[in-house]
Amino acid sequence: MPEIALNLSRGCGNPTGFANLQPGDVVVDFGCGGGIDVILAAHKVGSQGRVIGIDGAPQMIERAQQAVAEAGLQDRNIEFRTAYLDKTQLPDDFADVVTSNCVINLCPDKDAVYEEAFRILRSSGRIAISDIVLTENIAPELRERFQSTWAGCLGGAIPEEDYWQTMREAGFAEIQIVARHLLTPEELEAMACCPGEEFTPPPSKEDRAAVEGKVASVKFTAMKPPLK
Numbered sequence: 001m002p003e004i005a006l007n008l009s010r011g012c013g014n015p016t017g018f019a020n021l022q023p024g025d026v027v028v029d030f031g032c033g034g035g036i037d038v039i040l041a042a043h044k045v046g047s048q049g050r051v052i053g054i055d056g057a058p059q060m061i062e063r064a065q066q067a068v069a070e071a072g073l074q075d076r077n078i079e080f081r082t083a084y085l086d087k088t089q090l091p092d093d094f095a096d097v098v099t100s101n102c103v104i105n106l107c108p109d110k111d112a113v114y115e116e117a118f119r120i121l122r123s124s125g126r127i128a129i130s131d132i133v134l135t136e137n138i139a140p141e142l143r144e145r146f147q148s149t150w151a152g153c154l155g156g157a158i159p160e161e162d163y164w165q166t167m168r169e170a171g172f173a174e175i176q177i178v179a180r181h182l183l184t185p186e187e188l189e190a191m192a193c194c195p196g197e198e199f200t201p202p203p204s205k206e207d208r209a210a211v212e213g214k215v216a217s218v219k220f221t222a223m224k225p226p227l228k
């Protein structure tokens with residue numbers, strides 16, 4: 001794995017590790033960042049497969065392209081698109097698998113993102129995602145302070161039950177939790193103090209302490225039901 005992809009990795013799991021990717025699969029990575037999961041997916045789907053990395057930040061796409069070149073994968077079917085996840089511009093029924101690693105919690109309109117993932121998946125296609133959720137609700141004023149800084153992956157996290165409901169409403173079935181891990185204080189701190197503090201100032205120590213034990217990373221899969 002090229003250093004650039006490792007250094008930019010900001011995930012909270014390893015979706016390609018539990019996505020059961022097969023040679024020839026078409027994979028779309030939502031919020032590909034520096035490209036780590038695109039590279040891992042490309043190795044699994046092989047030269048017959050195809051991987052598309054999508055990110056809203058052109059700077060991340062540039063770095064992901066560089067990482068793919070450094071990984072020696074320029075001959076593979078790998079593409080990148082700068083787009084928001086609720087408007088990928090990909091066709092209907094396009095992908096076998098959508099992966100995403102610590103991204104959807106950052107999206108204000110999670111309904112729209114899951115509807116888009118559902119739309120671009122073929123029937124019986126699946127998602128394999130790592131994300132951040134709240135295992136207990138937090139006080140509205142505390143939530144507001146996190147949202148005003150949009151710090152790391154905490155600001156947009158929603159209660160776990162609401163998260164599954166969002167997916168069910170988009171049409172997904174067979175939601176299976178692969179792992180759930182309550183973030184330790186150290187992990188919370190690392191996540192809350194993400195790089196770019198000039199854009200997203202970290203929350204105070206007190207606010208961080210108040211969410212301790214209430215934030216989890218979850219890894220899960222789900223599927224788009226087959227056509228009847």
Ligand SMILES: C[S@@+](CC[C@H](N)C(=O)[O-])C[C@H]1O[C@@H](n2cnc3c(N)ncnc32)[C@H](O)[C@@H]1O
Binds near residue numbers: 031033035086102
């Ligand atoms: C926490 S980083 C994770 C990056 C990568 N998945 C990883 O594991 O290293 C979140 C990424 O999601 C992208 N992102 C956040 N919201 C987005 C949106 N609404 N549409 C597209 N990309 C988005 C950011 O630009 C950033 O690259």
